[in-house]
Amino acid sequence: MIRRTVRFLDERTGAAPFVRKALRYVFPDHWSFLLGEVALYSFAILVATGIYLTLFFKPSLTPVHYHGDYLPLRGRELSEAYQSTVDISLRVKAGLLIRQTHHWAADVFVAAIVIHLLRIFFTGAFRKPRDLTYYLGLLMLIFALLEGYLGYSLVDDLLSGMGLAIGYSVAMSLPFVGANVAQLLWNGPFPGGHDFESRMYMAHVLLLPILIAMLLALHLTLVASRHHTQFVEERTTEKKVVGIPTFPGYAPRTLGLGFAVAAVLFLMGGLIQINPIWQWGPYHVSQATNGAQPDWYLGWLIGALRLVPSFDVTIGHYTLVPNPFWGGAGFPMLVFLVLFLWPWLERRVTGDQAFHNLLDRPRDAPWRTAIGVAFFTWIFIVFLAGAADRIFVMFGLSYEGQVWAFRVLVWVLPVAALVLTKRICDELLRGEVVEARRKLVEAEPVA
Amino acid sequence: MRRVLAGLFVAGLLLVPAAAADPPSPGVTHVEVPPGTAAVDWGTQLFGANCVTCHGPHGKGIFSPVRGAGDQTGLGPSLSGVGARAADFYLRTGYMPLDDPHNQPHRSRVLFSDRELAALVAYVASLQPGPPVPMPHPERGKLAEGQEQFTEHCAGCHQIVAAGGYVTNAVAPPLDKATPVEIAEAVRIGPYLMPRFSDEHVSDAQLDSIIRYVTYAKHPDDRGGWALGHLGPVPEGLVTWFIGIALLVATCTVVGRRLHS
């Protein structure tokens, strides 16, 4: 049977040599190398559940009256976008499961990319020849953030509508070109009406998924063509890659992981409620609710927006830098600039232009690890500040006090983290030298 | 080095509960009266024992700080004309007595008995004519109107499903423990920093709808599963990392292998 199928395909495609090679392709086998696949499989679930949702969602702001079963909205005027989402959630069978799985998958997708990025950074996997792969990954992260934001903003509920107003304000705050960019994107002043809704829809459903898919294909091709990196172990060298073959070893592992991702996402989608938009109500420019937050992966931006003190940079009557720029645009641009420049910076500072197929353990590169920990601590503290109002409501810690505390901690803690991490890495390395010497000494005969 | 780290860690753990702890509440003074005493008279005595330090004799108010009995600062608004409505609200929620006039009143255990409460309310109502305890009818309210009204007037502070929120220098409390009468009272009074909404602004029918909605919001339609406190993306992010990513990274460690030593 198998023989006949393979012959059929090879006769028509000539692919047997490629498949032969691919089946015995070497995959270095460490659990931390699987994090990227968690992101990949989350993306697959996103596309599948997303396609289902497009069959029911109406990307239009045409007002309609709600006559469904959910009493708090009965008789109210809602946009078709909001109503169709309420219907998917409350009327379409299995609709809520698919919608919640889709939203959890988006949150987990970005989280998986972040944890994969951390692994890449702290093991030095971004070094030549894999810096291009790294840049593609960073681009995918940026597109994933945008894609998620647009996805939950399509629904035209109160919470996401407020988020769009903030996005508009950040666009407006870009120096020199802000107003022009914002007017271009929104076709005039906020809220932009029907035009903006259909643009968001096209971007979310077509443009960005295609972009991400193309980058993903390139990213995976590059990973395969250069082979995956590996840690220094018994038989591994810069020239020799040791691992398990695609078939039969790796295939069931990756399939198992893929099914596990599907399992976790569908379990979350069914058991844990996410974004119950029927409770938020429809968006109106004149309305707002307390406790409005973006999805977690934009929490760093709301934290930054809340921490920046009140000032616009003006020159005479010209407002050069409106306030939201620093937190909403400058901060993320700086973070991504550092991330993009890092491989080049490291090459310049260390003078190391060689290929690296072997990975560092974090302790093997104390400065990179220490600076990396400090950098991500900085981002994390800002991210925490975004939840300061909920921390206040739950634990009673004064909000104004927290703002001041965070403004100080955001600079102090990264420095402390840098010093601490460098010490820990150095101590761990020294400890290994001592351990090795001890073994030698103990092996010597006493007499 | 490690000991210093351990010490810092323990100190850090202790700081959080210390910072969030309430000062101990001083308690109330109960007053024994012979049976048959009129409620207003009993209320007068209770008021004298518990409230006069801050609210002044005859509830006239104390407008600049005065060193009162038991090391308490005396400072408090006048109660003339607030009527049974305000007294009932502040006492039944435990907002009053307030240990420090500079603190925001918050819901706490009511240390007075029901009859003591009635006595105090009668006393305050007797100071000057004022509004009575309201009698709302939430069953006559409409949920859709309530959602609209609540969004317009209340959600900015209390959050869209009344989970509570922050206003500069104060907390707008969650309403999960509020009874229909308390909601009606609060809306009409505007306690502490909350705006007040008279029946010209929010009619009695609209108030019934609001109360119906707030009652509903205590147990809203959560058919999506575990509701995470109705707080939106913050707990959702926690679940993403501590449940989703945690499970998936654990799966990776099972599927893949560790480093050979």
Add this chain to the structure above:
Amino acid sequence: MRWLIALVVLVLGRLRRRPRLDSEERIVPPGTRDRHAENVVLGLFGCATLCGGAVPAIYAFDSIPNQTQFLGLALGLAFAFVSAACIVISKRLVVTEEIEGEYGLSHPDEQEDVKRIVDESGDRLTRKRLLVLAGAGAGTALGAALITPVASLGPVLDVSSLYRTPWRRGVRLVDEGGRAFLADDIEEDTFYTAYPEHADREQMGAPLVVVRLKPEQLQLPDGRRHWAPDGILAYSKICTHAGCAIALYRKPTFTPVEPKPALVCPCHYSTFDVANGGDVLFGPAGRPLPQLPLTIDSSGELRAAGNFSGPVGPSWWGVRRHGPRS
């Protein structure tokens, strides 16, 4: 019946295993059998089948409550069992080999060849640089030409509409239901949302928040002393920081201990002083809240007496260059 027997024989015959040829050189190394693991995998696939099969059953029976939870549980568990089966297979039922391969290097010879192919192909050209420049120029112009229609997405060159609001002298203030606000209706210690009569409400310039203070509490800047008749104040409801609706009003019950009246935005908690013309008390807003001058007409209704004190909504490069336009 004969056909059935023939079918069975055919299938069973196919199942007869081919003899192991140990002398043949194997590609995949041999490994030990593990029937116990096979049983586990069979059990896991069985469970997965049950869970998967439960999904259409749960779907079909409306009487089952908490549909979303049960559907998610069944589907999720089905995937989980399949995943577990794959993992058991990977650990116990396929041979765990470690094989070696080679890392790719760069290929200087082929790189050189590529360079030479390109160079040698340019043999017939006498002015390579000029041609390349001209081609680049043409390409850039073409790119610009293709991008030009993007400008139709919005008024990218004309941002003057950002100054426009639907308010001007004489426009009546109306509530959510379209009824006019009477000055006498406006009470202290509370807040109202007002809209311009006959205008689109879903624009940032439209909604107002209206409050009343005692005239002696007012500390309005020069030039605005008459903007608040009877102490009634109107401000834009849209925060000057990031465009959220200012839905919080804070009013003191007892002024010796409580902070002064203020409008607060729930997004980043910019706090605006209502008594002194909308100055920022707390939070990141960089501009005061625009105030709308009010007047009370002969029927006692509230009307706008002009446009706002400044442009409405979030700031941009030109926000301080002009006042708002009607």
